[in-house]
Every structure is written in C-alpha cells, then in structure tokens.
Amino acid sequence: xxxxxxxxxxINFLTENYLDLSKEELIKKFGKTxxxxxxxxxxxxxxxxxxxxxxxxxxxxxxxxxxxxxxxxYIMNNLKNRTWKAIREKAISLG
Numbered sequence: 001x002x003x004x005x006x007x008x009x010x011i012n013f014l015t016e017n018y019l020d021l022s023k024e025e026l027i028k029k030f031g032k033t034x035x036x037x038x039x040x041x042x043x044x045x046x047x048x049x050x051x052x053x054x055x056x057x058x059x060x061x062x063x064x065x066x067x068x069x070x071x072x073x074y075i076m077n078n079l080k081n082r083t084w085k086a087i088r089e090k091a092i093s094l095g
Contacts (some may be wrong), residue, residue: 004031006040018046020083055090067091 010030018041021029026037041047055063059079066075072084079087 011040011044014041015044015046022085060090060094063087063091064094067094 013029014026014037018026023034023037027034030037059082062078063075066078067087075087076082076084082090
C-alpha cells in the first residue's frame with residue numbers, strides 16, 4: 001500500500017463512518033495500512049468509544065425480545081443504525 005495523501009473527501013468519509021465500518025472495510029476503502037488509518041483517526045480526535053450511539057429504550061426492548069428468536073437479517077433490518085458486532089455485544093451484555 002503506497003503513500004497517498006488524505007483528501008477532504010477521505011477525511012469526511014472517515015469521520016462519518018469510523019464507528020460503523022470494520023478495520024478490514026476501512027483498509028479496503030482507503031488502500032492504506034491500519035496504522036495509517038488509525039493514526040489519522042487519532043489525529044482527528046476520532047475514537048470508536050466516543051462515537052458509540054446510545055441505545056434507545058425501544059432498541060433495547062426489541063433486542064431483549066427478538067435476539068434469541070430471530071435471524072441476524074431480521075434483527076439488522078429492524079436495527080438499521082447498528083452493526084451486527086454492536087448488536088451481538090449489546091445482546092451479550094444484556095444476558
């Protein structure tokens with residue numbers, strides 16, 4: 001992966017999608033090493049923990065009722081603003 005300067009569009013995309021995209025997806029998108037991407041994110045003040053979206057009461061209720069009884073596809077269609085990783089982690093924390 002060669003050196004490529006960060007464009008304004010790259011920075012905007014990174015800022016808007018850093019939480020939701022996986023490490024692999026970001027590497028593929030930018031054609032840069034993970035170190036370069038994470039360093040840029042850090043320089044921009046981006047931290048995945050800072051961007052975690054708080055779960056609404058309705059999302060939590062849905063997850064409690066549906067996680068064990070429905071498919072991943074069904075759950076993701078109903079929690080459109082969540083990644084599967086975030087859904088799994090929240091379901092595990094809820095027990």
